[in-house]
Amino acid sequence: MFYREAGDFKTSYPKDSQTFPIKLDRFGFFAVLFIGFAIIPFVLNDYWVNSVFLPFLIYAIAAIGLNLLVGYCGQVSLGTGGFMAVGAYACYKLMTGLDIWIGGVEYALPPINIVFSVILAGLITAIVGVLFGLPSLRIKGFYLAVATLAAQFFLVWLFNKWSWAYNYSSSGQINAPERSVFGVPVTGSNTEPWAVYLFCLVFLTVLALIARNLTRGSIGRKWMAIRDMDIAAEIIGVDPLKAKLSAFAVSSFFIGIAGALFFSVYLGAVEVGEVFGINKSFLVLFMVIIGGLGSIFGAFAGAAFLVLLPVFLKNTLVGGLGWPTDLAAHLEFMIVGGLIITFLILEPHGLAQLWRIIKEKLRLWPFPH
Amino acid sequence: MPEQLLWGMEIVMNGLMTGVLYALVALGFVLIFKASGIFNFSQGVMALFAALTLVGIMEGRVPFSHLIKAVSGVSVHHFGWNVPAFAAILLTMAVMVLLAWLVNRFIFRHLVGQEPIILFMATIGLAYFLEGFGDIMWGSDIKKLDVGLPEGINDTIDEVTFNLLGYGFFIDNLDLWATFVAVLLVIALVMFAQYSKHGRAMRAVADDHQAALSVGINLNFIWVMVWSLAGFVALVAGIMWGSKSGVQFSLSLIALKALPVLMLGGFTSIPGAIVGGLIIGVGEKLFEFIIGPMVGGATENWFAYVLALIFLVFRPQGLFGEKIIERV
Numbered sequence: 001m002f003y004r005e006a007g008d009f010k011t012s013y014p015k016d017s018q019t020f021p022i023k024l025d026r027f028g029f030f031a032v033l034f035i036g037f038a039i040i041p042f043v044l045n046d047y048w049v050n051s052v053f054l055p056f057l058i059y060a061i062a063a064i065g066l067n068l069l070v071g072y073c074g075q076v077s078l079g080t081g082g083f084m085a086v087g088a089y090a091c092y093k094l095m096t097g098l099d100i101w102i103g104g105v106e107y108a109l110p111p112i113n114i115v116f117s118v119i120l121a122g123l124i125t126a127i128v129g130v131l132f133g134l135p136s137l138r139i140k141g142f143y144l145a146v147a148t149l150a151a152q153f154f155l156v157w158l159f160n161k162w163s164w165a166y167n168y169s170s171s172g173q174i175n176a177p178e179r180s181v182f183g184v185p186v187t188g189s190n191t192e193p194w195a196v197y198l199f200c201l202v203f204l205t206v207l208a209l210i211a212r213n214l215t216r217g218s219i220g221r222k223w224m225a226i227r228d229m230d231i232a233a234e235i236i237g238v239d240p241l242k243a244k245l246s247a248f249a250v251s252s253f254f255i256g257i258a259g260a261l262f263f264s265v266y267l268g269a270v271e272v273g274e275v276f277g278i279n280k281s282f283l284v285l286f287m288v289i290i291g292g293l294g295s296i297f298g299a300f301a302g303a304a305f306l307v308l309l310p311v312f313l314k315n316t317l318v319g320g321l322g323w324p325t326d327l328a329a330h331l332e333f334m335i336v337g338g339l340i341i342t343f344l345i346l347e348p349h350g351l352a353q354l355w356r357i358i359k360e361k362l363r364l365w366p367f368p369h
Numbered sequence: 370m371p372e373q374l375l376w377g378m379e380i381v382m383n384g385l386m387t388g389v390l391y392a393l394v395a396l397g398f399v400l401i402f403k404a405s406g407i408f409n410f411s412q413g414v415m416a417l418f419a420a421l422t423l424v425g426i427m428e429g430r431v432p433f434s435h436l437i438k439a440v441s442g443v444s445v446h447h448f449g450w451n452v453p454a455f456a457a458i459l460l461t462m463a464v465m466v467l468l469a470w471l472v473n474r475f476i477f478r479h480l481v482g483q484e485p486i487i488l489f490m491a492t493i494g495l496a497y498f499l500e501g502f503g504d505i506m507w508g509s510d511i512k513k514l515d516v517g518l519p520e521g522i523n524d525t526i527d528e529v530t531f532n533l534l535g536y537g538f539f540i541d542n543l544d545l546w547a548t549f550v551a552v553l554l555v556i557a558l559v560m561f562a563q564y565s566k567h568g569r570a571m572r573a574v575a576d577d578h579q580a581a582l583s584v585g586i587n588l589n590f591i592w593v594m595v596w597s598l599a600g601f602v603a604l605v606a607g608i609m610w611g612s613k614s615g616v617q618f619s620l621s622l623i624a625l626k627a628l629p630v631l632m633l634g635g636f637t638s639i640p641g642a643i644v645g646g647l648i649i650g651v652g653e654k655l656f657e658f659i660i661g662p663m664v665g666g667a668t669e670n671w672f673a674y675v676l677a678l679i680f681l682v683f684r685p686q687g688l689f690g691e692k693i694i695e696r697v
Binding site: 076134135138139140141142143145146147149150152153154156157160161231278282285286289321322323324326327330331332333334335336337338339340341344345348 | 408435436439476479480483485486487489490491493494495496497498499500501502504505509622625628629631632636664665666667668670671674675677678681682685695696
C-alpha cells in the first residue's frame with residue numbers, strides 16, 4: 001500500500017530509468033538530503049561531529065568503495081587500510097605542495113586546493129589499487145584475500161620508512177595544515193563543526209550517487225556477472241581484465257578519498273601504523289558484511305551501525321556503569337565478532353536485506369495475499 | 370671463510386627455526402581446511418587464546434576477574450595456587466576441545482553448504498570474538514609463559530661451530546625445541562591421518578561430506594575432532610611463540626604470517642605447510658639481512674605476503690596444492 005510502483009506512471013524513458021523509480025524512494029531520498037544539508041548543520045556541536053557524524057560520513061565512503069569491490073565484483077580485499085593510507089599521504093603531499101626530484105633537481109608544485117587534493121588523492125589511490133588488483137586475474141577467493149594483505153602490510157611499512165612521504169618530519173607523522181574552501185577553513189585546528197560536516201557530506205553525496213549509478217549501468221552488471229561466476233561471464237563476453245581492474249580502480253578511488261578525508265578533516269594528524277593498520281581493513285569489511293554485500297544502502301547502514309555501536313557501548317558501560325575503558329573495548333570486540341557471525345548465519349545479506357523485507361511488507365500491507 | 374657468509378649461514382639457520390614455527394601455525398589451517406573446507410582465519414587467535422588460558426591456569430588467575438570487579442566490585446585476582454605445567458596443558462587442551470565443540474555447535478553447523486568465502490568471513494568474526502573473549506577472561510597485559518623449556522643460547526652448537534669455523538653460531542635452545550616438537554607433531558599428524566580409523570574418516574569427510582555421511586561417518590564428531598586437533602596445534606604453537614616473545618596480542622599477528630606460508634605451500638598439503646614455512650622463514654630473514662639495510666629495515670612485516678603474492682601469480686595453487694579445475 002505504501003511502497004509500490006502501481007499508479008506511478010512514467011511517460012518518458014529518462015523518467016523510467018531514473019535512479020529512484022519509485023515515488024516513495026524518491027521522496028525519501030530528497031527528505032534525507034534536506035535533513036542532511038539544511039537541518040543537521042544548524043543543530044550540530046563539536047561532540048556529535050567528531051564522534052558520530054564525521055566518522056560515519058567517511059566510513060560510509062570507504063564502505064561504499066569496498067562494497068563495489070567485494071559486494072558487486074566479488075573480489076575480497078583485506079587491503080583497505082593500506083589504500084586509505086595511500087589516499088591520506090597523497091592528499092598530504094598535494095596539499096602541502098608536492099616536491100618532485102628529477103635528476104637531483106627539486107621541482108616543487110604549489111599547494112593544491114584541498115578539494116582537488118582529495119580528488120587527486122583518490123585518483124592516485126586508484127592507480128595503486130589497480131597495481132595490487134593485477135593478481136586478481138590469476139588468484140581467486142580467499143587466496144586473493146590473503147594476497148591483498150600484501151598491499152596492507154607493504155603500504156603501511158612504506159609510509160613508515162619513506163621520509164619523502166611525510167616531508168622528512170622528525171616524528172614521522174603527517175599533520176594537516178589549515179586549508180579552506182571558499183574562505184571557510186575545513187582542515188587544521190580552527191574548523192567549525194558545520195563546515196567539516198558539510199565538506200564530507202558533499203563528497204559522500206556525490207560519490208554515493210556515482211556508485212549507485214555505476215552499479216545500475218553496464219559496468220556494474222559486468223561486475224556482478226564476474227562475481228556470480230567469472231568463467232561463465234567470460235563466455236558471454238565480459239572481459240575479466242577490464243571488469244576486475246575497473247572494480248579495483250573505482251573501489252580504490254572511493255577508499256582513497258575516504259583515507260584523505262579521514263586524515264585531513266577528521267584526525268588532522270596521522271601515524272600510519274596506528275591509524276591505517278590491519279584493523280581498519282577489517283572494520284570496513286565488517287561494515288560491508290553487516291550492512292549487506294552488494295547494496296549501497298547497506299554500506300550506509302553498516303557504517304552507521306559500526307560507528308554508533310562503540311559510542312553507545314562507551315556511553316553505557318563506561319559512562320553509565322563506570323566500567324574501565326579497556327574492558328568496554330574488549331567487549332566491543334566480542335560483540336562485533338558475535339554480530340558478524342550472527343549476521344552471516346541469520347541474514348547473510350545484512351541490514352540491507354532487512355530493509356528490503358520491510359519494503360516488501362509495506363508494498364502488500366494490509367492485504368498480504 | 371668471510372664473515373658475511375658466516376653471518377648469512379647463521380641467519381639461514383635462525384630463519385629455518387622461525388620457519389618451523391610458522392609451519393606449526395600453518396598446520397592448524399591445513400587440518401581444518403582439508404577436513405571441512407573452512408579457511409580458518411582465527412587459527413592465530415586460537416593460538417593466542419590457548420596461550421592465555423595456559424598462563425591463566427598455571428598462575429591460578431581467576432577468569433573474568435576484571436569483569437567481576439566491574440560488575441560486582443569484588444576484587445579477586447588469583448586463587449592462590451600454581452598448577453604444574455603438565456596438568457595446566459591438559460586442562461587447556463580440555464578448554465580447546467570445549468571451544469571446538471562450541472564453535473561447531475553454534476557457528477559452523479548453521480553454515481554447512483555456504484560458500485567458502487562466507488565461511489572465511491565467519492572465521493574472521495570468530496577471530497574478533499575470541500580476541501575480545503580472551504582479553505576479558507584473562508586481562509590484556511603481556512604475560513610471561515614458562516613451561517620449563519630451556520632458553521638462551523645453545524652452548525654446544527656455539528662451541529662446535531666456533532671450533533670448526535672460528536665463529537660461534539647463536540642458536541636459541543627454545544628454537545631447537547620448537548623444531549623438535551614441530552617435527553614430532555607433523556609425523557604424528559601424518560600418521561594419524563593416514564593410518565588411524567578417525568584419520569581415514571577425516572579424509573573421507575574432506576573428500577565428500579555426503580558420501581562420508583552415507584557410509585556412516587558421524588560428521589559432527591569428525592568436525593569437532595578436527596577443530597580440537599586444530600586447537601591442539603594452536604596450543605603447541607601458542608606455547609612456543611608465547612615462551613619466545615611473551616603472550617600478548619601481537620601473537621595473533623605473527624600467526625597471520627601463516628597465511629602466506631599456506632599460500633606458498635598450497636592450502637591442502639601438510640608437506641606444503643612445512644616447506645612453505647621454511648622458505649618464508651629463511652627468505653624473510655635473508656631479505657632483511659641483505660636488502661633490509663638499504664630500505665630502512667623492518668621488511669619482515671611484509672616480505673612474506675609479497676613473496677606469496679608474486680609466487681601465486683605464477684602458480685595459483687601453491688607449491689604442492691591440488692590443481693584448481695574450474696567448470697561452468
